[in-house]
Amino acid sequence: MIALGPGQLSARRRPLLVLALTGVRIFAGFCLAWPLGALIAQTGVGLRPEGDRALFEGGGYLLLEVLRLRGGELEAVARGLLPVLGLGLLATAASNAALLVGLNVQGRLPVRQLLSRASEHLPRLVVVGGGTALGQFLLFIAGTIAVSAVPELLARPVVTTTAEVLLWLLVALGAGALGGFSDIVKASLVRREARLVEALSLAFKCLRQRPLRASFGWLPYAAGFVAAAVLAGKLTELIDVARPGAWRVGCVFAVHQLVVLCSVTARATWYARALRLVATHA
Amino acid sequence: MRCESSIRSSTSASLRCPKPERAGRRLAVAAALLASAWTRPSHAEAPLAHAPRVASYTLTAKLDATEHRVTAHGTIELFNYTQVPLPELYLHLYMNAFKNDESLFLRSPFGAGRSGQHGRKWGYIDVKRLYARELTSELWPPKPGAKTPGDANDETDVRVPLPQPLEAGQTLTMEVEFEVKLPEIVERTGYVDDYHFVAQWFPKLARLMPDGQFAHFAFHPQSEFAANFGSYDVTLDVPSRDVVGATGQCQPAQVAAPAGRRALRCRADDVHDFAWTSWPSFVELKARFGTVDVRVLVPPGHARNAELELDTVRFGLQSFGERFGPYPYPTLTVVHPPEAAGDSGGMEYPTLITTGGPWYTPYSGARAIEAVTIHELGHQWFYGLFASDEHRFPFLDEGLNSYAEHSSLGARYGNGSAFSGFGLTIANEALSRAIAAARGADEPVAQGAADFFSFRSLGAIVYNRTASLLSTFERVYGKQNLALVFSDYANFARFRHPEPPRLVDAVRGRLGDAAARNLERALFERGSVDYLVRDVQSAGSDPAAGVFDAADGRRTVPRQELRPPEHWVGHAIVLRHGTLELPVQIELAFDDGHRERREWNGEGTRYTVNCRGPAKLIGVTVDPEHRVLLDDDLTNNAAGNADQGAPRSLERLLYWSELLLGGGLP
Numbered sequence: 001m002i003a004l005g006p007g008q009l010s011a012r013r014r015p016l017l018v019l020a021l022t023g024v025r026i027f028a029g030f031c032l033a034w035p036l037g038a039l040i041a042q043t044g045v046g047l048r049p050e051g052d053r054a055l056f057e058g059g060g061y062l063l064l065e066v067l068r069l070r071g072g073e074l075e076a077v078a079r080g081l082l083p084v085l086g087l088g089l090l091a092t093a094a095s096n097a098a099l100l101v102g103l104n105v106q107g108r109l110p111v112r113q114l115l116s117r118a119s120e121h122l123p124r125l126v127v128v129g130g131g132t133a134l135g136q137f138l139l140f141i142a143g144t145i146a147v148s149a150v151p152e153l154l155a156r157p158v159v160t161t162t163a164e165v166l167l168w169l170l171v172a173l174g175a176g177a178l179g180g181f182s183d184i185v186k187a188s189l190v191r192r193e194a195r196l197v198e199a200l201s202l203a204f205k206c207l208r209q210r211p212l213r214a215s216f217g218w219l220p221y222a223a224g225f226v227a228a229a230v231l232a233g234k235l236t237e238l239i240d241v242a243r244p245g246a247w248r249v250g251c252v253f254a255v256h257q258l259v260v261l262c263s264v265t266a267r268a269t270w271y272a273r274a275l276r277l278v279a280t281h282a
Numbered sequence: 283m284r285c286e287s288s289i290r291s292s293t294s295a296s297l298r299c300p301k302p303e304r305a306g307r308r309l310a311v312a313a314a315l316l317a318s319a320w321t322r323p324s325h326a327e328a329p330l331a332h333a334p335r336v337a338s339y340t341l342t343a344k345l346d347a348t349e350h351r352v353t354a355h356g357t358i359e360l361f362n363y364t365q366v367p368l369p370e371l372y373l374h375l376y377m378n379a380f381k382n383d384e385s386l387f388l389r390s391p392f393g394a395g396r397s398g399q400h401g402r403k404w405g406y407i408d409v410k411r412l413y414a415r416e417l418t419s420e421l422w423p424p425k426p427g428a429k430t431p432g433d434a435n436d437e438t439d440v441r442v443p444l445p446q447p448l449e450a451g452q453t454l455t456m457e458v459e460f461e462v463k464l465p466e467i468v469e470r471t472g473y474v475d476d477y478h479f480v481a482q483w484f485p486k487l488a489r490l491m492p493d494g495q496f497a498h499f500a501f502h503p504q505s506e507f508a509a510n511f512g513s514y515d516v517t518l519d520v521p522s523r524d525v526v527g528a529t530g531q532c533q534p535a536q537v538a539a540p541a542g543r544r545a546l547r548c549r550a551d552d553v554h555d556f557a558w559t560s561w562p563s564f565v566e567l568k569a570r571f572g573t574v575d576v577r578v579l580v581p582p583g584h585a586r587n588a589e590l591e592l593d594t595v596r597f598g599l600q601s602f603g604e605r606f607g608p609y610p611y612p613t614l615t616v617v618h619p620p621e622a623a624g625d626s627g628g629m630e631y632p633t634l635i636t637t638g639g640p641w642y643t644p645y646s647g648a649r650a651i652e653a654v655t656i657h658e659l660g661h662q663w664f665y666g667l668f669a670s671d672e673h674r675f676p677f678l679d680e681g682l683n684s685y686a687e688h689s690s691l692g693a694r695y696g697n698g699s700a701f702s703g704f705g706l707t708i709a710n711e712a713l714s715r716a717i718a719a720a721r722g723a724d725e726p727v728a729q730g731a732a733d734f735f736s737f738r739s740l741g742a743i744v745y746n747r748t749a750s751l752l753s754t755f756e757r758v759y760g761k762q763n764l765a766l767v768f769s770d771y772a773n774f775a776r777f778r779h780p781e782p783p784r785l786v787d788a789v790r791g792r793l794g795d796a797a798a799r800n801l802e803r804a805l806f807e808r809g810s811v812d813y814l815v816r817d818v819q820s821a822g823s824d825p826a827a828g829v830f831d832a833a834d835g836r837r838t839v840p841r842q843e844l845r846p847p848e849h850w851v852g853h854a855i856v857l858r859h860g861t862l863e864l865p866v867q868i869e870l871a872f873d874d875g876h877r878e879r880r881e882w883n884g885e886g887t888r889y890t891v892n893c894r895g896p897a898k899l900i901g902v903t904v905d906p907e908h909r910v911l912l913d914d915d916l917t918n919n920a921a922g923n924a925d926q927g928a929p930r931s932l933e934r935l936l937y938w939s940e941l942l943l944g945g946g947l948p
Contacts, residue, residue: 029939037932044917045928049871050532052918052928058697059709061908062718065916088943154475154620155563157641158583229941237705241930249929256937263944 003191004106006279011268017102017109019094022264026257028088035077043070048238058241093129096267097122101273119256124189124196133180137174143171177215181207187274202278209281217273221266228262292445306458314913327770329607333511333552333669333777336361337487341458344519345560350403350473352462352483357415359512360454360487367496369446371454373409373440375428376482379501380405380465380472384435386500387469405465405472409485412442413457419445421456430500438501439488445478460485467622470629470636471504479558479619479626479636482507485890489671489779499673504740505731506665506672507556508678511777518546520560527615528558529634552610552777553632556667571596574609580618581643587651590644591616591637594655601690604662605765606772614662616655628654630661647703649695653710657687668775675782676731676740677805681748682785688714688749689756711753715911718746722914727751728782750911751804757909758864759793767792784808800862804912810864813904814918818854822847852899854891854921858884862912869906871922872897900924 004013009019045052054062055071057078098118102109150163184206188199201244238254288806343357362368379387381404412422421442422428430436448454462483465472471481475587489508497508517535520526522544530550539545564579567588576595580588595616599609615634619626627638635658643650660683664670670678672768688710691699698707721742725734734740756764771788774780782805790798803809854866855937863884870878882889882904893899901922907915913919 025940025943026936028463028943029644029936032939032942033932034934035337036935037928040931044920045931046920046925047901048920048926049869049903049922051926052930055928055931058707059712059908060697060707061709061712061715062916064708065719068716068720069915088939092943097491152622153580154477154622157581160621161640232495232690235703241933246929249933252930253933253936256933256940260937260940260944263941267944269837 002106002278003104006276009103009272009276009279010108011103011265011272013106014099014102014268017099017114018261018264021099021268022257024091024095025264027259028091029260030255032081032088035080035081036074039070039077040066047090050244053242053244056240058242062177090126091127094118094122096186096271097125097190099268100125100186100271100275103268104190104275115146121190124199125186127196128182128185128189128199132178135178139171139174143167176219180215180218182271183274184277187271187278191278206277206281207268210277213273213277217277218270221270225259225266228259229273230257232259252276310724313596329613329776330390330778333554334361334363335359335512336363336490336510337554338512338514339484339556340515341484341520341556342517343480343483344618345478345521345524347476347478347521347524347560347842350464350478352464352480353460353461354484355411355457355459356511356516358456358458358485358487360448360456360490362448362450362452362454362490364490364494367449367452368444368490368494369447370441370443370496371448371490372484372488372496372498373412373442374498374501374507375407375409375438375440375480375489375536376486376501376507377405377462377464377471378437379482380468381437385438386430386433386436387438387503389435390503403466403472405463405468407460407462407483407485409460411459414444415455415457416452417454418446425873433500436500439498441498447732458485460838467625470626470628472623473506474620474623475624477559477561477563477620479557479617479623479829480558481626481629481631482680484556486555497671497673499732502673502732504734504737506676506893507555508671508673508779509669511552511669513549514553514556515547515549515722516556516558518548518560519543519644520546523562523786524560524564525562525564525579526558526560527564527577527617527634529553529556529632530611530617532612550611550633553666555631557631557634559619559626561620561729563620565656567592569596571599573612573613574599575612576614576616578616578618581620581641584618586644587618587641587797588640590651591618591655594652595659597694598656598659598690601693602660602663602686605768607667607776609662610667614659628658632664632666633662635659635661636719649691650700652695653687653691653700656690657683660686660690663772667777668772669777669779670775670781671779672731674730675728676744676784677727677748678782679709681727682752684714684745684749685752688753711907711911714746715729715750715753717742718750718912720916721747723747723810726806726808728805747912751801754864754909754911755789755793755797757907757911758866759797763792796863800864803861807861811858811863811864811910811912812855812885812914813858813910814859814915815904815921816855816857816925817820817850818899818921820850820852820923823849823851823894848896850895850898852891852893852895854899854902856882856889856902856904857890858887858889860914864910864912866905866910867907869903871901871903872902902945 040052044057045066048054055066072280098114101117101121102114146167147164150160153160181203184203185199188194188202192202194202199234232255239248241248243253327519338359339356341354343352343354345352360371367653379385382390409422414421424440424442428437428440430439431441437516464478464480467474471479486509488496489510492498499505514530518526518528519539522542526532526546528548530548532546532548535547537545537547563582565582569576569592576592578588578591595614603609611633613633617634617636619636619638621640624638627636629636637651637654637658639650661679663680664683664686665672672679691710697709699710700713701708723871725739725743727743727748732741746785767788771785772790774784786798786801789801824842824847825839827839830837865881865883868880868882868889868891870891876897891902901920905919
């Protein structure tokens with residue numbers, strides 16, 4: 001496999017890969033959703049003449065009742081699904097590895113070869129992901145401690161809240177920067193076929209040269225995804241599955257899956273950019 | 283006239299005779315009070331214009347904002363409106379609930395009070411002097427001691443024997459001096475830094491009942507209060523920079539205040555308690571709605587909360603005024619405590635209510651500010667004007683008021699009265715119904731506050747089950763009809779301390795015996811109901827096939843298996859579990875899309891659905907409009923002959939799972 005030049009790195013070169021990864025996401029999501037959906041159907045809503053439309057009706061009478069009576073079972077099933085969630089996250093990590101590999105090379109890429117290369121990188125990518133998660137968790141703990149130390153000013157509540165929000169914003173920025181840096185490390189691992197320490201060193205080099213792009217280069221793509229999700233929320237409100245019509249469910253499904261596609265595309269676009277950054281500056 | 287005869291019959295000629303005009307009014311009111319207490323009204327009864335002045339207070343209180351102490355003196359007047367002499371009286375010293383861990387209030391290891399807080403600084407009241415003017419006798423310390431009868435560790439309910447009985451129709455004036463050490467905010471009273479909320483702070487007469495007994499009780503963590511009406515004239519001496527909110531109308535007092543201090547004189551008639559707050563940082567918003575001057579006191583930065591509270595009060599005064607009689611006082615003060623003093627929020631006092639919540643609450647999508655404001659405002663009727671005994675029958679204030687709150691918010695905000703956002707609406711009635719159903723009929727609704735297992739149980743049953751019961755009545759028997767019930771009840775209850783039979787009578791008068799029976803079962807007998815649908819079946823009903831012998835010979839009718847039946851018969855069973863017999867609707871759904879409604883009066887335990895027609899019966903729903911909010915289980919209210927799964931839920935779960943997987947990886 002031959003690596004693409006920096007100017008050629010683009011998510012548009014791999015539309016099929018993006019679609020395939022969206023398919024993986026749908027499948028993994030379905031594995032998580034199905035047991036919970038089946039349990040909800042068994043609460044009696046499946047036997048109602050209007051089906052589970054009643055769960056979405058105004059006022060939330062039946063929704064609250066199902067949560068009250070079956071909340072414990074739903075929670076138990078959700079806990080039971082934690083291993084499935086773990087597998088799903090692993091599948092997503094493998095997908096991301098395949099995405100990085102696929103974006104980095106030119107020409108036709110047989111599936112077997114793609115998966116083989118991705119699986120070679122996967123352990124180190126998982127280590128980077130785990131380290132990032134740990135770092136973000138420590139930031140969260142530090143944020144909690146800092147926020148609890150903010151004095152509660154009796155007569156200036158807005159100042160207190162603003163200080164707390166600013167602290168959380170700092171934590172979020174730190175976590176975001178760490179996430180961005182982590183993606184640069186991953187890109188270095190794949191682009192340079194580097195070992196972990198070497199990839200870290202390359203990523204630091206990128207960070208020094210393009211600090212904003214290396215830390216927050218992902219932000220525009222994340223913002224695009226959030227905008228798509230908000231728009232989808234408004235659309236689904238308009239479609240309103242509480243009203244009769246199976247077509248409404250179909251439309252909402254389509255809208256939501258477009259958002260998921262948008263999410264995978266945004267990640268692919270950011271990864272291509274991260275690879276370009278590594279190729280150019282590291 | 284009555285006064286003279288009572289003096290003649292008295293063992294003490296020194297007891298004060300009220301001024302003729304005042305005495306005349308008092309006796310007239312007392313007569314009305316006694317008559318209404320012992321006779322059952324027809325379902326339309328004129329409301330009293332004023333309350334009987336039984337327990338009145340004239341106090342001067344000085345706040346030491348540094349030491350968090352209130353030093354006070356003044357007089358307490360007790361008018362014996364009953365027909366029996368009183369050999370003793372009872373004083374509630376509620377502040378002693380926070381004196382030590384042995385008080386009834388604090389000694390439970392499972393949390394204290396509604397807030398669940400024990401408080402970090404002790405609070406107590408020291409009565410320095412109690413002198414009966416007409417008897418020329420010191421009453422303090424009482425013998426055998428200032429302890430709660432039967433509870434040597436508690437000092438919140440003190441029996442004070444009189445050296446000679448207070449005769450019927452006579453008034454006793456007691457000069458009183460006392461000092462209060464405020465606790466750090468706990469259970470709606472106390473201080474945080476320079477914020478003070480002073481409630482349950484003075485020696486308060488227990489409520490004198492028509493039979494001459496006092497409704498006295500130690501301050502229980504699950505209980506609120508009960509008192510007679512009277513007049514309050516309270517002069518407050520506070521730091522000059524403080525903004526004060528208090529019961530009644532306040533004006534600068536005509537006394538010279540030392541430097542750095544100012545005095546306010548607050549007066550209120552026809553009320554039964556007095557609370558006040560003092561804090562230099564309050565921001566004030568004022569408005570006048572009709573004849574009522576409304577003040578909203580909020581911490582800085584709470585402008586949006588203040589606007590919402592003012593708007594909710596405007597709506598509530600009109601809405602409640604139309605439903606339960608006009609608000610009769612010239613003022614209403616809304617106090618929004620600072621967040622750190624949140625435990626002083628969410629409480630009602632005559633002409634003063636407290637709300638609460640962070641400054642950003644209005645931006646969260648929850649209608650918490652509107653809910654707490656309308657709830658506490660509703661207490662101006664269900665507590666303030668009606669003055670039911672909150673200790674013996676908390677459902678009469680909290681329960682009825684929760685219904686008033688929910689119905690008002692529902693009328694104003696529709697299905698999103700509790701929450702509206704993310705494409706989801708939650709109604710207050712739905713939330714309240716779910717909380718009530720979680721506790722089912724564990725305990726009777728109509729029992730004393732201290733008799734409930736826990737405050738959680740009281741909360742579910744008194745607040746939510748009562749509200750769901752009345753919302754059920756509103757939906758089942760008609761909104762207008764229940765409005766008439768409440769109009770009758772309110773007309774009677776105003777200034778008359780109603781008890782549960784009055785509510786039952788009002789229901790019987792307007793809704794009939796069956797409704798009254800349901801109400802009694804629900805209130806006193808843990809009555810419950812669960813409607814459910816079983817065995818929905820449908821089958822083709824073509825003309826019978828086979829070989830038939832008739833007078834004109836044998837005839838063979840072939841079975842037409844390959845074509846759909848021309849007619850269908852449907853069958854289902856609707857059951858009622860529980861003891862409440864509430865009328866209910868039953869909806870039949872057919873495969874051609876049309877629906878039919880049937881009515882069942884709720885009598886008996888079973889209703890059989892039989893139908894015949896060109897369409898196939900595919901499902902049956904009992905109570906499709908959720909009228910019976912008391913229904914123990916809504917998930918069994920419908921059944922069909924085909925399982926449709928839950929595609930909408932599955933779709934939504936799938937989407938959330940996909941988002942989780944996408945965003946769950948660093």
